[in-house]
Amino acid sequence: MFRIFSMKKIAFIGAGNMARAIITGLISSGVSAQNIMVANPSAEKRLKLAQEFGVLQTDDNNKASEFAEVIVLCVKPHFIAEVCQKISQAINISGKLFISVAAGATVKQIQLALSSSNAVNTPPVVRVMPNTPAQLGLGMSGLFASKEVSIEQKATAEKLMTAVGKIIWLAAEGKINDIIAVAGSAPAYFFLFMEAMEKQALQLGFSAQESRILVQQTALGAAQMVEQSDDAISTLRANVTSKNGTTHAAIEQFKLDGIEAMVKNAMLAAIARAEEMAK
Secondary structure: OOOOOOOOOEEEEOOOHHHHHHHHHHHHOOOOHHHEEEEOOOHHHHHHHHHHHOOEEEOOHHHHHHHOOEEEEOOOHHHHHHHHHHHHHHOOOOOOEEEEOOOOOOHHHHHHHHOOOOOOOOOOEEEEEOOHHHHHOOEEEEEEEOOOOOHHHHHHHHHHHHOOEEEEEOOOOOHHHHHHHHHHOHHHHHHHHHHHHHHHHHHOOOOHHHHHHHHHHHHHHHHHHHHHOOOOHHHHHHHOOOOOOHHHHHHHHHHHOOHHHHHHHHHHHHHHHHHHHOO
8 A cells, every 4th residue: 555645634524434444544554643633423432543543533523624634524414414514614615625425415415515605616525435344455435526626636535545445436426326236335245145154154063163264264265266367257156166066056046046136136225225315
């Protein structure tokens, strides 16, 4: 990872799981803890981050926003309007870049909430849909920039999220909901599958420790094979599926039980919920 933001100051509004994930990646990439401030009404969460990473902390969103050039909104979508309104009414937000990781809160909604007498121009907003592996530097994020975002600010957002994994830029904001289904929510899909395998391993007589290591190492190895191979995922699957063998029997049972339909319906359900949250 390369060092970024040697002069940039970053404020996180909210101290939940995603803020922690991004902060972890930023600190690991060499960002100075003194250039990061976390604002959160809950003292427990922000103090824990301050103690663990050495970042600055406050219970005042306005103080954190005034401190920073880059403001990362990590609050729940239904709090976005109130938080942004209070920030824009309290400080001069000109020149500041707002990056939102809140699912369902649109660029228009965020910009409307940020509009105040202190904002001469429409504020630049980048919407980001990351996922929790960002805390390991293995995140996958989709980014969409409003037309007000400058080339330099776009590069800033890109570098921030590249510090915690891989990114893709989206041409249309609506694709954010698709990213939620494919990457944002997806770690939980794999955890659910691994959980089911672990439970079955226990029923087969393996110990809890044995079941865990069997499942996690197999999942890790499979993911690494996908990353390191140019073959299609379907080819990799076929390569380990001998006709009429044990793997073939398992795969056929998955198909019989409708795994493709289950995955499709689950991902479409995630998109539908994201669209509902944006209304």
